[in-house]
Amino acid sequence: MVQNIIDVRNLSKSFDISSKEPGIKGTIKHFFRRKTKNLKVIKDISFEIKEGEIVGFLGANGAGKTTILKMLCGLIYPSEGSISVSGYLPFRRKENFLKNITLIMGQKQQLIWDLPPIESFYLNASIYDLDKLEAKKRIKKLSDMLELDEEIFIPVRKLSLGQRMKSELLAALIHEPNILFLDEPTLGLDINAQRNLRKFLQKYNKETNATICLTSHYMKDITSLCKRVICVHEGSISYDGKLDLLLKKLSPVKDILIVCRSEEDAIKLEKYGFTVKNKIKNEITIKIENNSITSSLKTILNNFDIEDLFINEPPIDEIIGKVLIKKDYDI
Amino acid sequence: MLEYRVEIALWAISGIIPFFMLNIWTNNNLNESINISDVMLSRYFLCAFFVRQFSVVWVVFSFEEDSLLGKVSPYLIQPLNPFFRYFAQHLAEQITRFPFALIIAFFFFLFNPESIWMPNLGILLLSILSIFLSFLIQFLIQSIVACLCFWTEKASSIERLLFIPTLFLSGLLAPVVSFPAYVKTWIYLTPFPYLIDFPANLLSGNETNISGGLSMQILWILLLFPLFKKIWSEGTKKFTAMGS
Numbered sequence: 001m002v003q004n005i006i007d008v009r010n011l012s013k014s015f016d017i018s019s020k021e022p023g024i025k026g027t028i029k030h031f032f033r034r035k036t037k038n039l040k041v042i043k044d045i046s047f048e049i050k051e052g053e054i055v056g057f058l059g060a061n062g063a064g065k066t067t068i069l070k071m072l073c074g075l076i077y078p079s080e081g082s083i084s085v086s087g088y089l090p091f092r093r094k095e096n097f098l099k100n101i102t103l104i105m106g107q108k109q110q111l112i113w114d115l116p117p118i119e120s121f122y123l124n125a126s127i128y129d130l131d132k133l134e135a136k137k138r139i140k141k142l143s144d145m146l147e148l149d150e151e152i153f154i155p156v157r158k159l160s161l162g163q164r165m166k167s168e169l170l171a172a173l174i175h176e177p178n179i180l181f182l183d184e185p186t187l188g189l190d191i192n193a194q195r196n197l198r199k200f201l202q203k204y205n206k207e208t209n210a211t212i213c214l215t216s217h218y219m220k221d222i223t224s225l226c227k228r229v230i231c232v233h234e235g236s237i238s239y240d241g242k243l244d245l246l247l248k249k250l251s252p253v254k255d256i257l258i259v260c261r262s263e264e265d266a267i268k269l270e271k272y273g274f275t276v277k278n279k280i281k282n283e284i285t286i287k288i289e290n291n292s293i294t295s296s297l298k299t300i301l302n303n304f305d306i307e308d309l310f311i312n313e314p315p316i317d318e319i320i321g322k323v324l325i326k327k328d329y330d331i
Numbered sequence: 332m333l334e335y336r337v338e339i340a341l342w343a344i345s346g347i348i349p350f351f352m353l354n355i356w357t358n359n360n361l362n363e364s365i366n367i368s369d370v371m372l373s374r375y376f377l378c379a380f381f382v383r384q385f386s387v388v389w390v391v392f393s394f395e396e397d398s399l400l401g402k403v404s405p406y407l408i409q410p411l412n413p414f415f416r417y418f419a420q421h422l423a424e425q426i427t428r429f430p431f432a433l434i435i436a437f438f439f440f441l442f443n444p445e446s447i448w449m450p451n452l453g454i455l456l457l458s459i460l461s462i463f464l465s466f467l468i469q470f471l472i473q474s475i476v477a478c479l480c481f482w483t484e485k486a487s488s489i490e491r492l493l494f495i496p497t498l499f500l501s502g503l504l505a506p507v508v509s510f511p512a513y514v515k516t517w518i519y520l521t522p523f524p525y526l527i528d529f530p531a532n533l534l535s536g537n538e539t540n541i542s543g544g545l546s547m548q549i550l551w552i553l554l555l556f557p558l559f560k561k562i563w564s565e566g567t568k569k570f571t572a573m574g575s
Contacts, residue, residue, distance in 0.1 A: 015571060070572050073408050077568045091568070100409040110405035127411045233539075 005179065005211050006049035006072060011081035013042040013067055041067050043235040044081070051178075052209040054201075056216065056226035056243070060324040064235040069181045073103045085180060099128060102177040106187030111156045117167035118152045128175035135174065146200055152281055152305055162193035169197070170175045173204070179320060180204075182214045186221055198224050219316045221296040230324045239323060250319045253287045258300065259308040260284065269304055282307075346387065349379040352504050365505070367537070373446040373512035375506055375534035377439055378458075382530045384432045384505065385425050386466040390417045390491045399478070399484065404572050409524060412563070413476050421470065450534060458534035464548035465526045471555035472522070478559070480568030496521070502528025506537075522551045 009238050017039045020030040025166030040063050070076045074097065083090055088097035111120045118139070125135030142252040143152060146166045151159055157166065165185070173180075182201075186194040198221060205212055216222055218225060222229060222243065229246065231239040239246060260282045262265040270276055274286040274296070288296045293311075301304065357369055367375070374503035394417065396507040406413035408427040440447050450458065472493065479486040494533045498504060500523035507518055517523055 068405075075404055075572050076570055093407070093567075095410040098408055101408065103405065103408050106405065107402075110402075124409070127409050256470055 002050045002052065002278060004048040005051040005086055005184065006047075006213070007082075007084040009046050010070075010148060011042060011045050011068075011083060012040060012079050013064075013070065013071060013076070014038050014040045014079045040079075041151040041235050042071070045232075045235075045237050046081075047196045047230060047240055049209055049211060049213065052205070054094060054205055054212040054214065054226050056214050056222040056229040057232060058222065058229050058320060058323060059232035060216075062163045063232040063324070065232050066183050068101070068232065069183055073101055073181045074098070095230060099175055099204060100177055101179045101181065102172040102175070103181040104168060104172050104183065104185050106165070106184035109156070111164070111167055111171055113156050116153045116155055117159075117171065120156075120167075120171050121152070124174050130175065135226070136196070138174050138176065139170065142173060142287075146170055147196065161188050162190065165189060165193065167278055170199070176208065177320050178208065178210050180210055180212045180214075181213065182216075185214070186214050186216060186218050194218065194220065201225060212246065219320055222320070223316055224313065233324070242276040246323065247316070249321055250322055251287050251290075251314045254293060255285055255314070256288055256293075257283065257299075257307060258304075261305040261307050265304050265306075270299070270301075333371040335488055346380060346437040346504060348381065349376040350439070352376060356500065367508070370572045371508075371535065373443050374448060375531055375537060377436065377446065377529050378531035379503060380435070381432060381466060381534065382527050383573070384428055385462050386469055386523040386526065386530075388466065388473045390421070390470060390479040391473045391487050393417055393478050393493065394474075395485070397481045401514060401572065403520055403570075407567070407570070410482070414477075414563075417474075418470065421466070425466075448511050448536065450536060452519070454536070457459055457545070458530060463544060464545070464552065465530050466549050468522050468555065470528055470546060471559050472550065475555065475559050478562040478566040480572055481569040490562055497526065499528040500524060502531060508533070519547075522547075522555075523552065556572050 001226065015038070016036050018036040020026050020035075033220060034061070035108060037157070045068070057068060059065045067076070072085055074085075074093045077091045084208075086097060086100050088094055090097065110124075111117055113144050122132070122135060122137050125130050125138075126130075129190070130138070146169060148163070148166050151163045152167060152170075156164060156167070165188075169185070180201075182315075184195055185201075189197065199214060202225065202272075206209060212225070214221065214225060226243055228241065229239070229243045230237055233245075255277060257271065258266075260269060263282045265283045266284045269284055270279055274288070277285040277287055278286070297309075333488060338517075353373055353463075356372055356376075394403070397406075397413075403413060408418060411508060437478060473490060476486055476490045478494065479489055498506070500518050500521060507515060507524045525544060525548045529539060529548070532539040534543065
């Protein structure tokens, strides 16, 4: 049986936030009588994550996804509740715990700006007590996986964003952590770089059975990597479960575009009883419920002269967008 | 790379306050009032320059900038206290500065040939130790102030308050011996005279209590280190991972 590697119980986090009115008057007022309010950004959440799982955290800006990741990796102290990651309390930041995890934040770099990435790799290797030979081996292995070559010998400030992100990833994975916290890892990358990064993460997960917790606003990252998603809405969990289940629930019908051989056939099909979305000459688009697609298609193919047929999935961004604004999903 | 070399050279030159002070002291014959010869005074200020070059600390500014820009977060999840990084950066910088400091010393001796001297090996080694201890004291003081970044966004402003006593009481502007006796008694109870005055007097061959000075330096380190550890452990609980 696969063990839970992350266990979160009734976790909450509050921050004291101060606000200031604009202008000189506001500044003077702010200096003498600062207005602060206590903001609860995470509200009593609980979940578990199994070893080797890839879980996507979804939510609108400011929903609390990143705060959850920061608490899971021990960066910030929880206000209430308990967290256990790999059997450790993350905020205690014990050496063995830190050697098991990594956190990658898109655009926030740990590489030394004026030196080539290779220097940062060796620095990280010594921080994680790796000998030079082992470090060299791992740099080679990860460079091959990430398709990094001569770039690692060029000062970081001269690298493209994609090359820098790959180097960041290498620096963050040199100690072969078994839990990865990725906060928008593909932010700002072009389509090819995004795809390569996703391929790499899939490969890394497959080869090392690492657990990956991921936040991203690119739905492709979520759909291609995560079977399970946790949706966060205003600091609470609105959905925790399988992604495909969520998609089915939120989008119970599919659009089928049927190209008939003649316009007469299209007219006949229009009158057959399907829900028609639109019809242009011999092309007709109908809506079919997910659970009756096979039987409906069988009927259409048996009774009509069809030239071509397309099944259109509704845009994933549109579906997930619904999740981000809704408080609770009972599936 | 040229800009980096120039930056390092300018950095070394920027620490020449002791030479201006030497000029003020000798032109006004102020040294006569404290019974120090011109030669010993010029050696003192040259040594003050050297001590300053190898004990200057800017960790509060680096840490504050990194905190505000969110760069501290990746360091905090590594099994190494981020202050070790800053410590290593300071040491690397000192090594880089060394040749430039030697060039400045060469020109100093060129214009002041009477000040040329060579401390004996024992004194030289004790001076190196004392300069390193001075660096450690300053590094710990600034690291403690830097940890205030966990509570306030502008810890460097608090450091600036410390800069004033450091400037006047450390021996950078005037040897501590030039202060009135009753003031001196109090000054020697603070960490400031052990930052520049004591190591500079030791290296230049001026009369100084070597064991007393070294003991006070070690004592201050022993007092400051647990304080740093406490403030670090309390501060990290307050960390909000701003900017990341």
